[in-house]
Amino acid sequence: MRRVGPLLVERRITPPRSAVIGVSALAVVIALLVAAIIFWGYGVSPWQAYAAIARGTVGSRDGINEILRRSLPLILCGVGLTLAFRAQFWNIGAEGQLLAGAVAATGVALFAPLPGPWLLLAMFAAGFLAGGAWGIVPALLRAKLHVNEVISTLMMNYIMIYIVEWLIHGPWKGATMRGFAYSDFFPAAARLPWIPGSRVHWPTLVIGVAAAVAVALILARTRLGYEIRVVGQSTDAARYAGIDFLRVIAWAMFLSGGLAALAGVGEVAGVHFRLRSPTHISMGYGYTAIIVAWLARGSPLAAVFTALLFGLIFAAGDVIKVALRMPFQITGVFNGLILFFLIGSEMLMYWRVRLAPKGERWTGRAGSSER
Amino acid sequence: MLANDRVTLELRAGEVHALLGENGAGKTTLMNILYGLYRPDSGEILIRGVPTQIHSPRDAIAHGIGMVHQHFKLVFPHTVAENVALGLKRTPFWAPIRVVERKLRELSERYGLPVDPGSRVWELSAGEQQRVEILKALYRGAEILILDEPTSVLTPQEATELFKVLLRMKAEGHVVVFITHKLGEVMEVADRVTVMRRGRAVGTVAVAGTDKAELARMMVGREVVFRLSKGKCMPGEEALLVQDLWARNDRGLHAVRGVSLRVCRGEILGIAGVAGNGQRELVETITGLRRAERGRVVVLGRDLTNRSARAVADVGVAHIPEERLRMGIVPGMAVEDNLILKRHHRPPFSWGPFLRLREVRRFAQESIVGYDIMTPAARAPAKLLSGGNIQKLILARELSGEPGLIVAAHPTYGLDVGATEQVRRYLLGGREKGVGVLLVSEDLEEIMELSDRIAVMFRGEIMGVVPAAEANLEEIGLMMAGERRLAPQP
Helix, strand or coil: CEEECCEEEEECCCCCHHHHHHHHHHHHHHHHHHHHHHHHHCCCCHHHHHHHHHHHCCCCHHHHHHHHHHHHHHHHHHHHHHHHHHCCCCCCCHHHHHHHHHHHHHHHHHHCCCCHHHHHHHHHHHHHHHHHHHHHHHHHHHHHHCCCHHHHHHHHHHHHHHHHHHHHHCCCCCCCCCCCCCCCCCCHHHCCCECCCCCCEHHHHHHHHHHHHHHHHHHHHEHHHHHHHHHHHCHHHHHHCCCCHHHHHHHHHHHHHHHHHHHHHHHHHHHHCCCCCHHHHHCCHHHHHHHHHHHCCCCHHHHHHHHHHHHHHHHHHHHHHHHCCCCCCHHHHHHHHHHHHHHHHHHHHHEEEEECCCCCCCCCCCCCCCC | CCCCCCCCCCCCCCCEEEEEECCCCCHHHHHHHHCCCCCCCCCCEEECCEEECCCCHHHHHHCCEEEECCCCCCCCCCEHHHHHHCCCCCCCCCCHHHHHHHHHHHHHHHHCCCCCCCCEHHHCCHHHHHHHHHHHHHHCCCCEEEEECHHHHCCHHHHHHHHHHHHHHHHCCCEEEEEECCHHHHHHHCCEEEEEECCEEEEEEEHHHCCHHHHHHHHHCCCCCCCCCCCCCCCCCEEEEEEEEEEECCCCCEEEEEEEEEEECCCEEEEECCCCCCHHHHHHHHCCCCCCCEEEEEECCEECCCCCHHHHHHHCEEEECCCHHHHHCCCCCEHHHHHCCCCCCCCCCEECCEECHHHHHHHHHHHHHHCCCCCCCCCCEHHHCCHHHHHHHHHHHHHHCCCCEEEEECCCCCCCHHHHHHHHHHHHHHHHCCCEEEEECCCHHHHHHHCCEEEEEECCEEEEEEEHHHCCHHHHHHHHCCCCCCCCCC
16 A cells, blocks of 8 residues: 555555446547647647537437448457457457458359358358458467467468459459459449448448357357466466367457458448458458457457447548548547557556545555555 | 554564464565565564664665575576675675675685585575575675575475574574474474464464464464374275376476376375475376376376376366466456366356356355355455465365366465365365375475375485385485485385
């Protein structure tokens, strides 16, 4: 215990949920305050900027639809990442896994002669398998050869980015695209329906929320989920308990990669209707999802809500570009600031601050009686 | 947490003062305050009658207080003299090590602490490293020397040597504070003893005017049954057969060198030895956590050499691991989740790919009551539990599956008297039920009290196996030090 003026500061072993939520919210607010300095430096009044953003996002029906549309890939990637993060497997590769899903879905959409709804179903299935396979590779590398997964997942993103580039410039270059680097448009049966009056491809939303619930159930109520939690908390205890590290990590990464890939299927089938440049398909959703999962503290259900927060930031980026004539890349600054303050505030959750009781005697300088 | 509650301790010049108490009684906290590592919330320290503020170990050293921690603070690749010189003020600019070495030889001579100042620390045994720590304190002019559980790393012979050193220091007018939870050592070496219980000093008595039973009473607040009743050993089938087992340690060196052992059902085989002589690797090889390079492990009639840890556990081997916190539990997970570790994949706890949470909860309630595990809730993370309760959790889990063999590594290490007694009862209870027990422990007293037969391990080899009834402490000590070896038994 430490005494600072009239306050007592104590360390606690497990932070209560209220502290987690409170401190995280505080970190986001501070990040927005710091971002205000950037607006100010750009010659835009922060007040006006935030007012314009509020009007353009949460303040209108179109704005809300836009938030939702931007959130869809983040929900799926974020939920998938919570699964990997709970196993303490630092999957930085959601971006590549998402693109793997987009590629597989495009392949099915363009070349599989399937009737009606079967086509979309096959696209999602193929996407999931492709992303899962892409995710398993770093798991195998880690378990068999001790390759650091941060490096391998990150590097595999670039491999997938160039695979997509090669496809749209080479074999899948659309005959109808007048030499531009796009694939052909998908047939109508391979396009996801929108919520009327918006561009929100609702089947992806349904899948995302269902995935969040399913992952929550897997973690809490299945053998696999239990083993993922044990591996994540203590590899030594897992070894002692006879848990097969390779099997658990491979499953976690198969599911994590598969879910990120569903986001990629959603983007090509619900927004672009063709395969195009990786930066247009994803806009860094796979990376932002890392923050989504981190902010959700590994809870798949909370990831749905944190995904909405970052959907809001992406939507705000559009407003900033159009209404304030600032670059869209400002969203990257927002994301960076939020992640920075979140990680920085981590230790605050472990401290409890309260008023010292009046009667307590002042006993010298800040002393520590912890063991 | 309140670790020391209005403690008064008075030390006299020229005495060995034992600080006796169970683990968690606050002994180490008290000494850390004296050594300037912690600050007291209230109270004062008087040295030679003068109120003194000790803000840091540097202050403590300046006031003539030295401390030898339970875990040594030495730089392994450096020489003894370099370790002593580390952080020393006022060393001469030219050839400082030469000066330090000369003074070290002098001190070694004077106190009977033979160490070569030029040898590197990693070459030294635990006992020699301890001497370096003591010399370090003496070099800095320590008048009051605090030793935190100094015998925990020593062989009986080394402990006897240490006690001689303490007597010599006493004769030179030093004060030695000797932290321990072993009654025998208090009786042997201390002049006076202060007993601590739950952060309070229960009392200070002269050793000459007391006995073990009284001290034990003061320590736990009630009578402790010392000799657990041990029935007659009934050798039945073999629970464990180890033949010519070889295994390497993490550094790739042979740590287990041709070990052969036999544990019957209903028998406790104790493995005595100073830590680091291959016991850990032996246990890990038997329980499927380490590869055997050569040899055979047969458990309950089944050859399990180099089978997975899960296969070994499923056959009915309970493993009480040495590193409770690192291996035995998942600290961040709930007590109820920890209770099914290792059995989570089998009925009744799982059904296909699903966990049966109701069964998990029922089992948790049963275990918490049955094993008297003190926990705020079944859902509370296991890291909130005290050491004794963590061990009870592990026992509840490991003994619940009706094991045929229990492999227990240092099962009472660091536990208080109450919990120790309980753990030993469970091991003996298993033995009564016909379970074979392989008990690895550094605590010779424990080995002597519980085992039917005692095997001594030194540098990866079994130096001999003797029936506990015929064993004497001195002979076992000699085998632990590698000085004696018995002809191998069939």
